Amino acid sequence: MLNVVIIGASGYAGAELAAMVQKHPHLNLKGLYVSANSQDANKPFSALYPRFLGIVDLPIQPLTDEGMAEAKQGTDLVCLCTAHEVSMDLAPQFLAEGIKVFDLSGAFRVKDQGFYASFYGFTHDSEQWLEQAVYGLAEWNADAIAAAQLIAVPGCYPTASLCALKPLQQAGLIAEGWQPIINAVSGVSGAGRKAAINTSFCEVSLSPYGTFNHRHQPEISHHLGKGVLFQPHLGNYVRGILATIYVQLADGVTQTQVDQAYLKAYEGKPLVRLTGQMPSIRGVANTPYCDLAWQQQGNMLVVVSAIDNLLKGAASQAMQCINIKFGFEPATGLI
Numbered sequence: 001m002l003n004v005v006i007i008g009a010s011g012y013a014g015a016e017l018a019a020m021v022q023k024h025p026h027l028n029l030k031g032l033y034v035s036a037n038s039q040d041a042n043k044p045f046s047a048l049y050p051r052f053l054g055i056v057d058l059p060i061q062p063l064t065d066e067g068m069a070e071a072k073q074g075t076d077l078v079c080l081c082t083a084h085e086v087s088m089d090l091a092p093q094f095l096a097e098g099i100k101v102f103d104l105s106g107a108f109r110v111k112d113q114g115f116y117a118s119f120y121g122f123t124h125d126s127e128q129w130l131e132q133a134v135y136g137l138a139e140w141n142a143d144a145i146a147a148a149q150l151i152a153v154p155g156c157y158p159t160a161s162l163c164a165l166k167p168l169q170q171a172g173l174i175a176e177g178w179q180p181i182i183n184a185v186s187g188v189s190g191a192g193r194k195a196a197i198n199t200s201f202c203e204v205s206l207s208p209y210g211t212f213n214h215r216h217q218p219e220i221s222h223h224l225g226k227g228v229l230f231q232p233h234l235g236n237y238v239r240g241i242l243a244t245i246y247v248q249l250a251d252g253v254t255q256t257q258v259d260q261a262y263l264k265a266y267e268g269k270p271l272v273r274l275t276g277q278m279p280s281i282r283g284v285a286n287t288p289y290c291d292l293a294w295q296q297q298g299n300m301l302v303v304v305s306a307i308d309n310l311l312k313g314a315a316s317q318a319m320q321c322i323n324i325k326f327g328f329e330p331a332t333g334l335i
Contacts, residue, residue: 160242180245
């Protein structure tokens with residue numbers, strides 16, 4: 001059994017991951033931590049999330065100096081469900097002890113220090129690990145994940161978008177000079193658990209945000225190898241992302257070529273489902289799947305991607321990466 005520590009366990013993604021680890025046949029949930037000044041410190045995990053009562057009842061411990069020493073002791077891997085700057089500081093400390101790190105923040109997703117100053121508002125001071133980090137898009141980077149010490153779990157919008165677009169880009173089917181247009185909607189859980197008036201459920205209406213400046217746009221472009229136009233929206237529901245993506249295909253691309261690109265990309269990869277009908281939030285909520293479907297008219301293609309933002313967009317993709325890294329079947333503990 002591998003000993004697992006989760007830091008940031010009181011947040012939505014951390015909570016989902018804690019439950020997955022507890023149920024996993026090859027993992028032992030060694031400890032749950034939050035920041036030293038968190039109001040959730042010293043509470044039982046199941047007091048915060050009653051649906052896990054009797055499943056995960058461990059106390060959530062404060063990450064004091066003593067807590068940090070305990071978190072490192074006998075630990076095989078750590079999952080960081082923390083703010084970006086916090087992950088940047090914590091990851092090297094665990095890596096120095098030989099502990100594998102799976103980071104669910106954005107701190108190591110893009111190998112460009114300038115990106116962090118522009119889109120995250122802080123200066124990245126861990127150039128060594130930024131360079132060595134592997135992007136954990138599980139269906140596409142399995143070999144690199146298996147060899148990595150630090151895995152940067154992708155963002156939720158990038159996961160939905162890249163799963164939809166990478167088969168087309170890899171097959172050379174997108175028209176030269178065309179920027180795919182991504183119109184995506186996320187439930188309010190994507191904004192995290194911290195209270196804020198603009199993400200309060202009663203205040204949210206379906207509305208766009210982050211036009212031309214959302215930090216996930218350069219993440220998508222970087223890992224696709226092609227510029228995109230990305231417009232996110234916040235929806236008045238709890239969980240799930242639906243991304244509708246518009247693509248101009250290269251001249252002469254047939255429906256068979258498009259179909260084959262997706263079939264080839266996801267053959268033997270059970271957590272991406274090619275549904276044959278347009279996906280929905282209902283179809284993926286509380287599941288680890290990415291559902292994809294597409295429709296072509298002439299040289300225009302509409303691709304629709306649906307995921308649960310807390311699972312395939314965060315916790316369950318982290319678990320896929322853990323499974324790949326340690327030689328388990330990728331869907332172990334998920335389906």
